[in-house]
Amino acid sequence: MSHGMKTILLAILAVLGFFVPMILGGSGAVYAACVLIAIFAVMSYGLDMIVSDLGEVSLAHTVFFAVGAYTTALLSASAGFGPLLSLAGALLMALLVAALLGLVTLQLREFVFSLVTYAVAVVAATVAQNWSFLGGSDGLRGIPAFEISLLGFSARNDRELWPVAYLLLLAAIYVVSSFRRSRLGQAAMMVHLNPRLAVTSGVDPQRTRLQVFLLSAPITASAGWLYAYQRAYISADVLETYFLILMLTAVVVVGRRLLLGPLVGVTLILVQEKFFSFGGYVDKIILGSVLILTLSFLPSGLVGIFAPLRTLFARRQAPLGKPIPERS
């Protein structure tokens, strides 16, 4: 497929996507699910860049999500800022936290990196539960409705919030796709797959890692921003392992480095939880098992099952769902 046709096809898909909740009946529950899917997909796209492109596992992305949500809650409820200003605040705070965390973990790789990021998530949860500035265990209430008076736009329910959520999703997908085509994205892949080649080609691995980290954190934080408006209240449960497992599963289940992978992954998970739920604990077991089984038995994700079929029909120069090569 030529590049131009691909763009046109994607544009059509993007327009059609907006009408998905209407096609599905347009009930309140459908809109609520669609808004959540969009928010969580955006959250996952942030992590996707780290896991799929950089080849590291950051377990601190729930922290960026929480930073986005808490900053929004503080700015909108206490300081009376509108959505656009609180978005700017959320992105800025996420950048700050990511820079701090990125600099500290710059030297660390693989499991030590993950270990420290996990510890950051645990500590962030204790801080959020105990610090009265963040509302302690009660959380922060009274986040106003999403209203941009400049545009005369206001969203008081999920149906009205859907355009915002959908735009945010498109923006996130656009950023990730441009990132993959950019010099930084290619440098990240090189650092991931062949660090030595990267160094000899004049790519600074640490710099690249830090830059990707700084790009990825605001994406996840922007999801937190919208989540705060959607829920109208934020508490320490945004730091729960649920979000972490959700993100990780969404990133790996369909196949890594697939542009729509995280979106499809989040959709599968949330549709199960919202419309085919077996109760919270069983859902937990299902979600965890999907993550385990995908990584253990389907390293290239669900796409891997169909990949052999695809070769029957199309001649492809490079496989799409390429498994991440092992590192020794």
Added chain:
Amino acid sequence: MNLTQQLVNGIVLGHAYALIAIGWTVLLGVARLVNFGHGQMYMLGAFVTWYGVSRLGLPYIVSIPFAMLAGVAVGFIMQRVMLRLTLKQDLVSIMIVTLGFGYVLHGAAALTFGSTGQILETPLSTQDIYWGDLWFTYQDIAIVIVAILFFAALKYTIDRTRIGRLARMVAEDPQLAALAGINVKRVYFGVFAFEGAAVALAAALVAPRTPILTSMGFDEVIVTFVVVVLGGIGSVTGSYLAGLALGLFTAFFGAFVSPAYATAAAFAVLIAVLVVRPGGLAVSPGGR
């Protein structure tokens, strides 16, 4: 505030931490594997012991091996599922898979044991000892004694016995070990079974100190990280000392600054160590 009392608390807490972390130390140092479900395995050990004592009416001493058996079973299943990843030494995937296992364990435990907090009462934890103005329980004494014995036995096994040598060889070079006729898979299974048993033992001993919740694994695991990393990854003696140091630190920090932020402070220490000597973490494989 009684200084000596905090010292006693710190020593007990330190041995508890060391005992909780020992499974990870061996896992990482001997087999170069990680387990992010460690905290949830601790939780499971505590709840199985609790179930044995208060629901089945088993004596405490019988409930402990019962819990350890459950730990071995979980370790075995985990290792069976991710054997391919283990043989490939794909640490990044192993991390995520074990995290997923922890999540599943949490869900399964909440489903089985309910989500309310419980108190694990043992014959030892209800007997107080007053010594001057110091206070502790027989449970505390048991923790310290078992931890010391366990560490001594483990050190001996790794350094001096055939099993220890095999495990160290597999850690050093799995391919070469396989060429030399060692059943690498069996060693990996053994190490994971040990991890399960060790953390269940630790849980059965340490959990009576505090109320138990099915959601407690998330916090519990951070203590393990700090102990393992500060101890110089994979070092048995180092873990013991690091556990003790962390226990003392937590006791004094909790008493004089703030108990709520004790974990956060321990983590700050960890960060400081990592920033100061990031290279010091790469201990040689099979390092002791």
